[in-house]
Amino acid sequence: MINTNYQKLPGSYLFSTIAKKVKEYQEKHPEKEIVRLGIGDVTQPIAPTILTAMHHAVDEMGKAETFRGYAPDLGYDFLRETIAKQDYKARGCEIEADEIFISDGAKSDSGNIQEIFAETIRIAVCDPVYPVYVDSNVMAGRCGTYDEKRGMWSDVIYMPCTRENSFIPAFPQETPDVIYLCLPNNPTGTTVPKTVLQDWVDYANKQGAVIIYDAAYEAYITESGVAHSIYECEGARECAIEIRSFSKNAGFTGVRLGFTVIPKELKRDGVSLHGLWARRHGTKFNGAPYIIQRAGEAVYTVDGQREIKEQIAYYMRNAATIKEGLSDAGYEVFGGVNAPYIWLKTPDQMTSWEFFDRLLEKAAVVGTPGSGFGPSGEGYFRLTAFGSYENTLKALERIRTTNL
Amino acid sequence: MINTNYQKLPGSYLFSTIAKKVKEYQEKHPEKEIVRLGIGDVTQPIAPTILTAMHHAVDEMGKAETFRGYAPDLGYDFLRETIAKQDYKARGCEIEADEIFISDGAKSDSGNIQEIFAETIRIAVCDPVYPVYVDSNVMAGRCGTYDEKRGMWSDVIYMPCTRENSFIPAFPQETPDVIYLCLPNNPTGTTVPKTVLQDWVDYANKQGAVIIYDAAYEAYITESGVAHSIYECEGARECAIEIRSFSKNAGFTGVRLGFTVIPKELKRDGVSLHGLWARRHGTKFNGAPYIIQRAGEAVYTVDGQREIKEQIAYYMRNAATIKEGLSDAGYEVFGGVNAPYIWLKTPDQMTSWEFFDRLLEKAAVVGTPGSGFGPSGEGYFRLTAFGSYENTLKALERIRTTNL
Numbered sequence A, B: 001m002i003n004t005n006y007q008k009l010p011g012s013y014l015f016s017t018i019a020k021k022v023k024e025y026q027e028k029h030p031e032k033e034i035v036r037l038g039i040g041d042v043t044q045p046i047a048p049t050i051l052t053a054m055h056h057a058v059d060e061m062g063k064a065e066t067f068r069g070y071a072p073d074l075g076y077d078f079l080r081e082t083i084a085k086q087d088y089k090a091r092g093c094e095i096e097a098d099e100i101f102i103s104d105g106a107k108s109d110s111g112n113i114q115e116i117f118a119e120t121i122r123i124a125v126c127d128p129v130y131p132v133y134v135d136s137n138v139m140a141g142r143c144g145t146y147d148e149k150r151g152m153w154s155d156v157i158y159m160p161c162t163r164e165n166s167f168i169p170a171f172p173q174e175t176p177d178v179i180y181l182c183l184p185n186n187p188t189g190t191t192v193p194k195t196v197l198q199d200w201v202d203y204a205n206k207q208g209a210v211i212i213y214d215a216a217y218e219a220y221i222t223e224s225g226v227a228h229s230i231y232e233c234e235g236a237r238e239c240a241i242e243i244r245s246f247s248k249n250a251g252f253t254g255v256r257l258g259f260t261v262i263p264k265e266l267k268r269d270g271v272s273l274h275g276l277w278a279r280r281h282g283t284k285f286n287g288a289p290y291i292i293q294r295a296g297e298a299v300y301t302v303d304g305q306r307e308i309k310e311q312i313a314y315y316m317r318n319a320a321t322i323k324e325g326l327s328d329a330g331y332e333v334f335g336g337v338n339a340p341y342i343w344l345k346t347p348d349q350m351t352s353w354e355f356f357d358r359l360l361e362k363a364a365v366v367g368t369p370g371s372g373f374g375p376s377g378e379g380y381f382r383l384t385a386f387g388s389y390e391n392t393l394k395a396l397e398r399i400r401t402t403n404l
Helices: A014-028 A048-061 A077-091 A106-116 A132-139 A194-207 A273-284 A290-299 A302-328 A352-363 A389-401 B014-028 B048-061 B077-091 B106-116 B132-139 B194-207 B273-284 B290-299 B302-328 B352-363 B389-401
Strands: A100-103 A123-127 A157-160 A178-182 A210-214 A240-245 A258-261 A333-335 A341-345 A380-384 B100-103 B123-127 B157-160 B178-182 B210-214 B240-245 B258-261 B332-335 B341-345 B380-384
Touching: A014 A352, A048 A290, A048 A302, A048 B048, A077 A100, A077 A290, A100 A106, A100 A273, A106 A132, A106 A210, A106 A240, A106 A258, A106 A273, A106 B273, A123 A132, A132 B273, A178 A194, A194 A210, A273 B106, A273 B132, A290 A302, A290 B290, A302 A333, A302 A341, A302 A389, A352 A380, A352 A389, B014 B352, B048 B290, B048 B302, B077 B100, B077 B290, B100 B106, B100 B273, B106 B132, B106 B210, B106 B240, B106 B258, B106 B273, B123 B132, B178 B194, B194 B210, B290 B302, B302 B332, B302 B341, B302 B389, B352 B380, B352 B389
Parallel strands: A123 A157, A123 A178, A178 A210, A210 A240, B123 B157, B123 B178, B178 B210, B210 B240
Antiparallel strands: A100 A258, A240 A258, A333 A341, A341 A380, B100 B258, B240 B258, B332 B341, B341 B380
């Protein structure tokens, strides 16, 4: 009577295994100070303008005349309209407020969005990528069987992204129904030019596929010619769902807020995906907290924008520091220009986990093994720019001076 | 390629239809002041002790040394331990902190919990009941076909709760795999003695069924001999999942916090349901906001408890007022003693919707048609005690003096 699909998932989640290894190391070496550049959690505190907005909203909740009960399932208009205006219309994307669904975060949305599709769809994912896309589909019974040795699911279409193709996925040979694109990519820290994204939109429209576009890192884009939203591409309203997060641009990992955009034109089998997602939200979700939605709104104020840009610049200085430092030390490094992740090729043909173990043992630095993000991540390693600058320098110094 | 199960759901959600009718009425009669005793949303502001805790937590998020990023997926220990101690151990229930899963609310948990079961399970529900249990199972393809005329799904086991059986469900003739019990019940406002609940636990253990026990209204129980938690019953650790909410006891409808308890002994097909739910949380959820979890903790302080008890007493005075008033006016009324809902038999054999329309048209009072909660709700009507005392009196006066 249980959902046996859950049993198919490999025993332990990537970050649990890392946590366990780190704990064991610390117990064996209590004197060592471990520097963590593993999990993608931010470290800078919430910006002052956002704090003020939250304090104000807390006060409102304490008075009968300004108290707010159930929020609208799909989000407060004040936030949806702000997003439509500043994230979309300001970039020339025709997205209306009522096409934006506010949620408690991009992880929930990334995990739940598969529900509106049939059990029989074929999904395609970049390889390596954020594990939630595949795992949530496995739990829904979509991915076939797992080949432990290859680290691959029989029914998933993998699109390898490696240094050989400059981390730009090729169109798959089999035809997917749903294509997950995370750009800028987690974990590789790389992205694609807007022209390439346009090719993907054209491909999806030609094949009738739906693109689920995870733009959680768009605020880190520094290069021109890179799209911040998939709706900058022509025809995207007919094929793309976009998921956004406040976790990385405004430090909301512990505040929890995100949103998903589904244009009204997006239909499959004659049915509006907007309507399906609205029904899902209405039935299994009860809105993001009022206080947190006010925090989200504050992100878009002039002061809020200035403050979060400083935070992003802080993290991107870390990224540049890691990238340069490792490059000087002879490592082959990628990413870090349009994303807060550095992706490095492990030296001496070490596996990702071998490099993880050595880095921890010899330098007391924690990163994330690339193989945890998919089979093509093997032989790579992820470092994040989300630490403090001091810790970033410390980690770098240790990596450079240790014979790994 | 879409999930066609969504298409099987009847067109419009109960509360959307109500909202539409109310809007039309107001447009037609702009001078009328409508009193809303329909949707179960609270009106009292958040208690002072909880506000203080939230302000403090907001301040913590603004300083690097106290900032909190990702929360543990399953909740912060400070909250899980407080709940284990005060909601369970204080009542003699052996529930450990690590059996408690913190979430963004009971609606999400009620909707998502079905995921850990196979697609082939049979569910049983009290009739009438909170619509999310059935709807979320329909979306997962479990409920067969809908008979619009009877308002029933072919594969759902309905357990009628009417005045004829004092709203106490009988064991079903068919054997369910999962039994949803919402006690005290929404919408009938009634509950069962602990001895009856013990019978249900024994029944579930004998049949190998799992009980999903929604205890969202437990704080409203005033009578002794009624269980606040299903774990007060012997053997419940082997068969029951309990879902709790902060929405109704502490006014968190717009704050969003809830939790689900799954004891470690609860296994089916040899698999721990605790492990399955942990995996679901870990994959598709990223923890409730730190600020909100601190708010939840404050609910359990001495001052917090005193303050929320005053709010509950305020609403229960409304309940008693409605109940007495309607009873005096010749209505047959139920509930309102252990729950904030009044359930009344419509007069003159009116249907639920006929009574809704008349009440709106003639008295400008909004309630909820009982048939919206299940076929056996036909001929009944729900009023909630969550309005202000003044509005409650106003509604009552109108109902008493109007010839409906």
